[in-house]
Amino acid sequence: MKRMLGLLISHGVAVAIGFALGIYALPILIAPEAPPAAAITSVQQQAQFTATFEKDRQDSDFLHWGEGEVSISPNAISFVGELAPGPDYKLYLSPEYIETEADFNRLKMSMAKVGDIKTFDRFMVELDDSIDIAQYNTVIVWCETFGQYITSAKYRE
Numbered sequence: 001m002k003r004m005l006g007l008l009i010s011h012g013v014a015v016a017i018g019f020a021l022g023i024y025a026l027p028i029l030i031a032p033e034a035p036p037a038a039a040i041t042s043v044q045q046q047a048q049f050t051a052t053f054e055k056d057r058q059d060s061d062f063l064h065w066g067e068g069e070v071s072i073s074p075n076a077i078s079f080v081g082e083l084a085p086g087p088d089y090k091l092y093l094s095p096e097y098i099e100t101e102a103d104f105n106r107l108k109m110s111m112a113k114v115g116d117i118k119t120f121d122r123f124m125v126e127l128d129d130s131i132d133i134a135q136y137n138t139v140i141v142w143c144e145t146f147g148q149y150i151t152s153a154k155y156r157e
Contacts, residue, residue, distance in 0.1 A: 043078035051153035066151030093136035
């Protein structure tokens with residue numbers, strides 16, 4: 001009986017670890033190719049604002065973080081750096097700086113959802129014509145599926 005219980009526990013732990021690794025690795029395995037460097041450079045050259053994602057945000061942790069440079073132009077937002085891989089990342093613009101899940105949820109109705117992030121070393125998300133970047137001051141990466149704050153950066157006062 002003890003042996004059976006030990007086997008059940010050890011196999012359960014192995015399945016749980018495998019499942020967690022699968023959730024982490026799947027977005028990396030199915031990620032499309034990052035946008036070409038020329039497209040990123042074009043957005044950088046037209047950028048009206050720039051900002052920096054840093055690992056030390058209040059609600060960032062070892063699994064949820066971003067680090068690198070963000071360029072915000074009237075037509076697109078680009079990023080060069082590194083994001084912790086994860087599923088269902090979305091890019092938002094906020095009228096107020098945030099760096100916690102609680103603040104994100106409190107302000108979500110006043111934010112603009114820009115689009116999906118599918119790559120983790122660089123991305124480019126085109127802006128809808130209805131989004132005026134001057135009405136916002138912060139760019140945010142959010143995991144929609146798990147309601148998890150990833151990172152943010154303030155691009156203007």
